[in-house]
Amino acid sequence: MKTSLSETERIEAHLLRLSEPGDKLVFEARLLLEPELRDKMHWQQKTYALVKKYGREELKKEIEAIHQQLFTEQKHISFRQKIIGIFSKE
Protein backbone atom coordinates (compact mmCIF):
# COMPACT_ATOMS: atom_id res chain seq x y z
CA MET A 1 0.00 0.00 0.00
CA LYS A 2 2.81 2.32 0.95
CA THR A 3 4.47 1.95 -2.45
CA SER A 4 1.24 2.55 -4.33
CA LEU A 5 0.47 5.64 -2.25
CA SER A 6 3.80 7.21 -2.98
CA GLU A 7 3.23 6.49 -6.66
CA THR A 8 -0.15 8.24 -6.48
CA GLU A 9 1.67 11.11 -4.81
CA ARG A 10 4.23 11.24 -7.62
CA ILE A 11 1.51 11.19 -10.28
CA GLU A 12 -0.17 14.06 -8.46
CA ALA A 13 3.05 16.06 -8.28
CA HIS A 14 3.51 15.56 -12.03
CA LEU A 15 -0.06 16.47 -12.96
CA LEU A 16 -0.17 19.49 -10.69
CA ARG A 17 3.31 20.48 -11.87
CA LEU A 18 4.85 20.33 -8.42
CA SER A 19 7.75 17.99 -9.27
CA GLU A 20 11.38 18.99 -8.94
CA PRO A 21 13.07 19.18 -12.40
CA GLY A 22 15.09 15.98 -11.75
CA ASP A 23 12.04 14.01 -10.61
CA LYS A 24 10.11 15.31 -13.59
CA LEU A 25 12.65 13.85 -16.04
CA VAL A 26 12.67 10.49 -14.29
CA PHE A 27 8.88 10.42 -14.25
CA GLU A 28 8.63 11.30 -17.93
CA ALA A 29 11.08 8.52 -18.79
CA ARG A 30 8.98 6.05 -16.76
CA LEU A 31 5.85 7.20 -18.59
CA LEU A 32 7.44 6.24 -21.89
CA LEU A 33 8.35 2.79 -20.62
CA GLU A 34 5.38 1.87 -18.43
CA PRO A 35 1.93 1.77 -20.04
CA GLU A 36 0.41 0.94 -16.66
CA LEU A 37 1.70 4.20 -15.20
CA ARG A 38 0.31 6.12 -18.18
CA ASP A 39 -3.04 4.49 -17.60
CA LYS A 40 -3.03 5.41 -13.90
CA MET A 41 -2.09 8.97 -14.73
CA HIS A 42 -4.94 9.24 -17.21
CA TRP A 43 -7.51 8.09 -14.67
CA GLN A 44 -6.05 10.21 -11.93
CA GLN A 45 -6.42 13.27 -14.13
CA LYS A 46 -10.02 12.24 -14.76
CA THR A 47 -10.48 11.97 -10.98
CA TYR A 48 -9.44 15.60 -10.42
CA ALA A 49 -11.93 16.70 -13.09
CA LEU A 50 -14.66 14.65 -11.40
CA VAL A 51 -13.87 16.12 -7.99
CA LYS A 52 -14.12 19.60 -9.46
CA LYS A 53 -17.46 18.78 -11.03
CA TYR A 54 -18.66 17.28 -7.75
CA GLY A 55 -17.48 20.34 -5.82
CA ARG A 56 -19.36 22.63 -8.20
CA GLU A 57 -22.54 20.61 -8.04
CA GLU A 58 -22.49 20.55 -4.24
CA LEU A 59 -21.75 24.27 -4.07
CA LYS A 60 -24.63 24.97 -6.46
CA LYS A 61 -26.96 23.00 -4.22
CA GLU A 62 -25.83 25.11 -1.26
CA ILE A 63 -26.41 28.32 -3.23
CA GLU A 64 -29.85 27.17 -4.36
CA ALA A 65 -30.77 26.45 -0.72
CA ILE A 66 -29.76 30.02 0.13
CA HIS A 67 -31.85 31.34 -2.74
CA GLN A 68 -34.85 29.43 -1.40
CA GLN A 69 -34.25 30.85 2.08
CA LEU A 70 -34.06 34.40 0.76
CA PHE A 71 -37.17 34.02 -1.36
CA THR A 72 -39.38 32.28 1.20
CA GLU A 73 -38.42 33.32 4.75
CA GLN A 74 -40.34 36.17 6.32
CA LYS A 75 -37.23 37.96 7.59
CA HIS A 76 -35.98 38.53 4.04
CA ILE A 77 -39.21 40.05 2.75
CA SER A 78 -37.81 43.50 1.94
CA PHE A 79 -35.01 41.98 -0.12
CA ARG A 80 -37.52 39.82 -1.96
CA GLN A 81 -39.78 42.76 -2.70
CA LYS A 82 -36.87 44.77 -4.02
CA ILE A 83 -36.03 42.03 -6.55
CA ILE A 84 -39.64 41.43 -7.56
CA GLY A 85 -39.98 45.19 -8.09
CA ILE A 86 -37.09 45.17 -10.55
CA PHE A 87 -38.81 42.63 -12.79
CA SER A 88 -42.32 43.99 -12.55
CA LYS A 89 -41.50 47.42 -13.99
CA GLU A 90 -41.68 46.43 -17.64
Added chain:
Amino acid sequence: MTEEKISILTAKDREKLSIDLYKSTFPAVARYISKMGGAFDEAKDIFQDALVIWYEKTVAGDITLKTNEKAYLTGIAKHLWLKKNKDNCRYTPIDEFDAENKGETQVSDGKLLNFLQTAGKKCMDLLRSFYYDQLPLNDIAEKFGFSGVRSATVQKYKCLEKVRETAKERSLTYEDFTV
Protein backbone atom coordinates in the same frame (compact mmCIF):
# COMPACT_ATOMS: atom_id res chain seq x y z
CA MET B 1 -2.63 43.01 5.45
CA THR B 2 -4.79 43.92 2.49
CA GLU B 3 -3.47 41.06 0.34
CA GLU B 4 -4.79 38.53 2.80
CA LYS B 5 -6.78 35.60 1.47
CA ILE B 6 -10.47 35.53 2.27
CA SER B 7 -10.93 32.73 4.75
CA ILE B 8 -13.71 30.27 3.98
CA LEU B 9 -13.13 27.29 6.25
CA THR B 10 -16.55 25.86 6.98
CA ALA B 11 -19.93 25.39 5.33
CA LYS B 12 -21.21 28.05 7.75
CA ASP B 13 -18.61 30.56 6.50
CA ARG B 14 -19.67 29.77 2.95
CA GLU B 15 -23.35 30.20 3.77
CA LYS B 16 -22.81 33.52 5.49
CA LEU B 17 -20.69 34.88 2.64
CA SER B 18 -23.19 33.73 0.02
CA ILE B 19 -26.08 35.40 1.86
CA ASP B 20 -24.08 38.63 2.20
CA LEU B 21 -23.17 38.58 -1.49
CA TYR B 22 -26.73 37.74 -2.53
CA LYS B 23 -28.02 40.71 -0.56
CA SER B 24 -25.34 43.16 -1.62
CA THR B 25 -25.00 42.21 -5.27
CA PHE B 26 -28.02 40.34 -6.64
CA PRO B 27 -30.13 43.53 -6.88
CA ALA B 28 -27.50 45.19 -9.13
CA VAL B 29 -27.22 42.09 -11.32
CA ALA B 30 -31.02 41.75 -11.50
CA ARG B 31 -31.35 45.41 -12.50
CA TYR B 32 -28.77 44.98 -15.25
CA ILE B 33 -30.35 41.81 -16.63
CA SER B 34 -33.84 43.28 -16.45
CA LYS B 35 -32.62 46.36 -18.33
CA MET B 36 -31.14 44.09 -20.98
CA GLY B 37 -34.48 42.35 -21.41
CA GLY B 38 -33.81 39.26 -19.29
CA ALA B 39 -36.21 37.56 -16.89
CA PHE B 40 -35.92 36.70 -13.20
CA ASP B 41 -34.92 33.07 -13.83
CA GLU B 42 -32.13 34.15 -16.15
CA ALA B 43 -30.85 36.63 -13.57
CA LYS B 44 -30.95 33.87 -10.97
CA ASP B 45 -29.02 31.33 -13.10
CA ILE B 46 -26.41 33.86 -14.11
CA PHE B 47 -25.93 35.20 -10.61
CA GLN B 48 -25.55 31.71 -9.16
CA ASP B 49 -22.95 30.74 -11.76
CA ALA B 50 -21.13 34.02 -11.11
CA LEU B 51 -21.08 33.13 -7.39
CA VAL B 52 -19.51 29.75 -8.21
CA ILE B 53 -16.79 31.43 -10.28
CA TRP B 54 -16.24 34.03 -7.55
CA TYR B 55 -15.88 31.23 -4.98
CA GLU B 56 -13.38 29.28 -7.08
CA LYS B 57 -11.27 32.37 -7.62
CA THR B 58 -11.43 33.26 -3.95
CA VAL B 59 -10.30 29.87 -2.65
CA ALA B 60 -7.52 29.84 -5.25
CA GLY B 61 -6.32 33.16 -3.79
CA ASP B 62 -6.96 35.14 -7.01
CA ILE B 63 -9.32 37.41 -5.09
CA THR B 64 -8.07 38.94 -1.87
CA LEU B 65 -9.65 41.12 0.80
CA LYS B 66 -8.45 44.09 -1.25
CA THR B 67 -10.78 43.24 -4.16
CA ASN B 68 -14.11 45.03 -4.33
CA GLU B 69 -16.17 41.88 -4.33
CA LYS B 70 -19.44 43.50 -5.34
CA ALA B 71 -17.88 45.07 -8.44
CA TYR B 72 -16.02 41.88 -9.23
CA LEU B 73 -19.08 39.66 -8.94
CA THR B 74 -21.21 42.04 -10.99
CA GLY B 75 -18.47 42.04 -13.64
CA ILE B 76 -18.51 38.23 -13.84
CA ALA B 77 -22.33 38.23 -14.13
CA LYS B 78 -22.29 40.82 -16.93
CA HIS B 79 -19.65 38.82 -18.74
CA LEU B 80 -21.78 35.65 -18.48
CA TRP B 81 -24.84 37.53 -19.71
CA LEU B 82 -23.04 39.00 -22.71
CA LYS B 83 -21.56 35.63 -23.55
CA LYS B 84 -24.98 34.02 -23.44
CA ASN B 85 -26.37 36.56 -25.85
CA LYS B 86 -23.39 36.55 -28.14
CA ASP B 87 -23.76 32.80 -28.58
CA ASN B 88 -27.42 33.54 -29.22
CA CYS B 89 -28.57 30.31 -27.72
CA ARG B 90 -29.70 28.79 -24.47
CA TYR B 91 -27.55 29.75 -21.49
CA THR B 92 -24.33 27.69 -21.39
CA PRO B 93 -23.73 26.26 -17.96
CA ILE B 94 -20.28 26.99 -16.56
CA ASP B 95 -19.10 23.41 -16.93
CA GLU B 96 -19.21 23.81 -20.67
CA PHE B 97 -18.00 27.38 -20.35
CA ASP B 98 -14.89 26.07 -18.60
CA ALA B 99 -12.10 25.59 -21.13
CA GLU B 100 -10.51 22.75 -19.16
CA ASN B 101 -13.53 20.56 -19.60
CA LYS B 102 -13.88 20.99 -23.34
CA GLY B 103 -14.11 17.76 -25.21
CA GLU B 104 -15.11 15.74 -22.17
CA THR B 105 -18.34 13.85 -22.21
CA GLN B 106 -20.86 15.36 -19.85
CA VAL B 107 -23.48 12.63 -19.85
CA SER B 108 -21.34 9.76 -18.67
CA ASP B 109 -19.56 11.97 -16.14
CA GLY B 110 -22.99 12.54 -14.66
CA LYS B 111 -23.65 8.80 -14.38
CA LEU B 112 -20.27 8.24 -12.81
CA LEU B 113 -20.78 11.07 -10.34
CA ASN B 114 -24.16 9.69 -9.34
CA PHE B 115 -22.53 6.38 -8.65
CA LEU B 116 -19.70 7.98 -6.64
CA GLN B 117 -22.14 10.09 -4.66
CA THR B 118 -23.83 7.00 -3.34
CA ALA B 119 -20.97 4.52 -3.22
CA GLY B 120 -18.21 6.82 -2.06
CA LYS B 121 -19.64 9.99 -0.65
CA LYS B 122 -17.21 10.21 2.24
CA CYS B 123 -14.24 10.08 -0.12
CA MET B 124 -15.81 12.56 -2.52
CA ASP B 125 -16.44 14.97 0.36
CA LEU B 126 -12.88 14.62 1.58
CA LEU B 127 -11.49 15.19 -1.93
CA ARG B 128 -13.82 18.13 -2.44
CA SER B 129 -12.54 19.77 0.75
CA PHE B 130 -8.97 19.31 -0.34
CA TYR B 131 -9.03 20.09 -4.07
CA TYR B 132 -12.15 22.19 -4.61
CA ASP B 133 -12.55 24.09 -1.34
CA GLN B 134 -8.77 24.06 -0.90
CA LEU B 135 -8.98 23.82 2.86
CA PRO B 136 -5.76 23.57 4.88
CA LEU B 137 -4.94 19.97 5.90
CA ASN B 138 -5.29 20.64 9.62
CA ASP B 139 -8.86 21.89 9.05
CA ILE B 140 -9.59 18.83 6.93
CA ALA B 141 -8.21 16.56 9.69
CA GLU B 142 -10.47 18.25 12.22
CA LYS B 143 -13.54 18.27 9.96
CA PHE B 144 -13.32 14.57 9.13
CA GLY B 145 -12.09 13.44 12.56
CA PHE B 146 -8.55 12.32 11.64
CA SER B 147 -5.86 12.25 14.29
CA GLY B 148 -3.69 14.73 12.41
CA VAL B 149 -2.36 16.10 9.15
CA ARG B 150 -0.40 12.92 8.35
CA SER B 151 -3.42 10.67 8.60
CA ALA B 152 -5.56 13.12 6.60
CA THR B 153 -2.91 13.06 3.85
CA VAL B 154 -2.79 9.26 3.77
CA GLN B 155 -6.58 9.11 3.61
CA LYS B 156 -6.66 11.68 0.83
CA TYR B 157 -4.38 9.53 -1.34
CA LYS B 158 -6.36 6.39 -0.51
CA CYS B 159 -9.53 8.14 -1.63
CA LEU B 160 -7.85 9.39 -4.77
CA GLU B 161 -6.89 5.79 -5.61
CA LYS B 162 -10.34 4.50 -4.81
CA VAL B 163 -12.08 7.03 -7.05
CA ARG B 164 -9.46 6.56 -9.77
CA GLU B 165 -10.04 2.79 -9.83
CA THR B 166 -13.82 3.21 -9.68
CA ALA B 167 -13.77 5.68 -12.57
CA LYS B 168 -11.74 3.25 -14.62
CA GLU B 169 -13.91 0.22 -13.82
CA ARG B 170 -17.22 1.98 -14.29
CA SER B 171 -16.14 3.60 -17.52
CA LEU B 172 -16.02 0.17 -19.12
CA THR B 173 -19.72 -0.25 -18.39
CA TYR B 174 -20.74 3.11 -19.87
CA GLU B 175 -20.75 2.83 -23.62
CA ASP B 176 -20.63 6.54 -24.23
CA PHE B 177 -17.70 7.17 -21.95
CA THR B 178 -14.84 8.82 -23.78
CA VAL B 179 -11.33 7.83 -22.78
